[in-house]
Amino acid sequence: MAAKPSIPKGTRDFSPVEMAKRNYIFNTIRDVYHLYGFQQIETPAIEMLSTLMGKYGDEGDKLLFKIQNSGDYFSGITDEELLSRNAAKLASKFCEKGLRYDLTVPFARYVVMHRDEITFPFKRYQIQPVWRADRPQKGRYREFYQCDADVVGSDSLLNEVELMQIVDTVFSRFNIRVCIKINNRKILSGIAEIIGESDKIVDITVAIDKLDKIGLDNVNAELKEKGISDEAIAKLQPIILLSGTNAEKLATLKNVLAASEVGLKGVEESEFILNTLETMGLKNEIELDLTLARGLNYYTGAIFEVKALDVQIGSITGGGRYDNLTGVFGMAGVSGVGISFGADRIFDVLNQLDLYPKEAVNGTELLFINFGEKEAAFSMGILSKVRAAGIRAEIFPDAAKMKKQMSYANAKNIPFVAIVGENEMSEGKAMLKNMETGEQNLVSAEELIAAIR
Template identity: 90%
Template sequence: MAAKPGIPKGTRDFSPVEMAKRNYIFNTIRNVYHLYGYQQIETPSMEMLSTLMGKYGEEGDKLLFKIQNSGNYFSGLTDEELLSRDAAKLASKFCEKGLRYDLTVPFARYVVMHRDEITFPFKRYQIQPVWRADRPQKGRYREFYQCDADVVGSDSLLNEVELMQIIDQVFTQFGIRVCIKINNRKILSGIAEIIGEADKIVDITVAIDKLDKIGLENVNKELTEKGISNEAINMLQPIILLSGTNAEKLSKLKEVLAASEVGVKGVEESEYILAALENSNLQNEIELDLTLARGLNYYTGAIFEVKALDVQIGSITGGGRYDNLTGVFGMTGVSGVGISFGADRIFDVLNQLELYPKEAVNGTQLFFVNFGEKEAAFAMTVLAKVRAAGINAELYPDSAKMKKQMSYANAKNIPYVAIVGENEMNEGKVMLKNMTTGEQSLLSPEALLARIAI
């Protein structure tokens, strides 16, 4: 007996019902992006490793899926290199390409390559899969979709405000209660400066970003292992654990960071964004969270993260301001800010909370039973009118037993079944059965359309 096929860990198949749910997610996000003037682009699944490496920090580089060169990739390698078994060094020799880790770095590459075709500020969105060689666990996959929106070519903080409005509107439409967390990398840089560890800003942000996952004690342990002094760690504690309202936190930060120019700038930016959002009638809570660090190295200003309030799962949206990303591709002075919805985690949240609207998961609305060649021909004429009216409908392809055809309609949760026999054809009508109530009505094609459209 042949072995049962499988799929790689951290990947998933999706059934027709699941795809209907996923398309509901993508379409909702896409429609909101369009409301705010964003335009869609796509980039290749694979990029040159030179494009990807060094953009996500040391930990991120380890999670890149590398693609083996085609042909004789051993040519050019010495016996000494082969026998060294140095995986990283060997991979650099025969892997020139990799699967994209996110959509932001490919977008930056796109902007640089197409700069002469782009009108700035450029507002783009992108809905495509990304890959990470991570350890699979609940809510964390190796292949997953991101739904990104970015604005490049503008320094205005109104872009940050608008992105927060988009986040709020999307989750309001989904019916998911969320907390939108906001911080600023300039504030974190200021904190690192005040505690005397400015050169360790990356180590500090990577560590405190894990606070929710590993707890304060383990964060402090990691900071110690990175060579940060006990005195600096002790100074850090009351700052990252600040509580109170957003206004109270900002007021305290102004005092703490008064001697740090970059820190004060971060406080001012956060103050502007939060003040502007107070007048935006947000439906969800927005919180200044100083433990939010977003470990990616390219963020330079405001950073965001979204947590679902009614489900235990990691962040379901994130993003931030990056001032220098296109600079690594030779195009300086282009600031950008963006967000990314984690479609796969949103899928899981909507499933757990059972928030999908009925119309989003229903496929076929009307099913025609097939009694034979003449009946099928009559049904096809009605079917053409039904589809022209925008109603999803199908005819069973074979004149099978009635029980088999009705079982098919039940299995697909089709709400209406049309029955056309000799009597119905003589009258030029259709017997319509409501599969929920069991009610049957003899209707003209026009009346049938009106009934289903209700």
């Protein structure tokens, strides 16, 4: 007996109904991106490992899916290297390529490779899958889609403002209540500076970014483990746990970071973004959150994260400014800022809250019953007019029993059925049945189209 097929953990199949829901998500996000002047690009699923490695920090590098070289990948490897069983070293010899971890680093590579064809500032969006060799759990997958928008070639904070407006617009269209959290890596650098641990900025940000997940005691334990002094950890506590309105937090930070030039620059940038957004009438809450660190090494300015208020799930959107990302590919001085919507988590949130509009998930609107060759030929004529009018319609391909065809309509939640027999053909019409109410009417092609519309 053949083994039952399976798929890798952390991946999923999607049914037609699920795909209709996912396309609703992608199309909503795409429409909003277009409103703000973003253009779509695509990059390969596979990138050179040299493009990906070292861009996400040590933790990110461990989560890269590496692709084994084809051919004789043992050539050039000594017996001593093989027997050493050093997985990382052997992987670097066996693998030259990997699956992309996100869409931002491939985008930076794209900008550098296509710099002569691009008009700056360049506003691009990208909706494609990414892969991470992570431990699968609720809301966390190994294969998932990101829906990114980035602006490169502009230092203006108006880009940050517009990205937050995009976030607000998208979630308002989804009817998902969210809190948009913002912070600034310059503020975090300033904090590291005033507690005397500037060289440990990455360790500090990686640890405090986990506050929501592991709690304050565990964050402090991780900081201590990384060699940060008890005195510095003590100084960090009131800053991490700062409360009040955004304006009150900013005022406190101006005093706390008075001796840090970089920290004050971060406060100034955050103040501009928050004050400008206040005049825009956002529908969702926006909060300055100093525990937000976005543990990726490449962020240098504003950072963002979005949390759903009515569902327990991780971040459903994130992003930030990265002033030096293209520099690692030999193109210095190109500033960028971007956001990424986590389509798979948004899918789960919309499912849990049952927020999909009916018209977004319905497929076929009209099914023609097939009674035989003559009836099918007559139905095909009406079917052409129906489709030309933009109505999603199909004809059952076989002259099967009526019960089977009606069961097919019910299984697919098709709201209308057209029945064409001898009597209907003689009048040049069709019997239109509303599957919800059971009501039937003899109608012309034009009347049928009007009834469904």
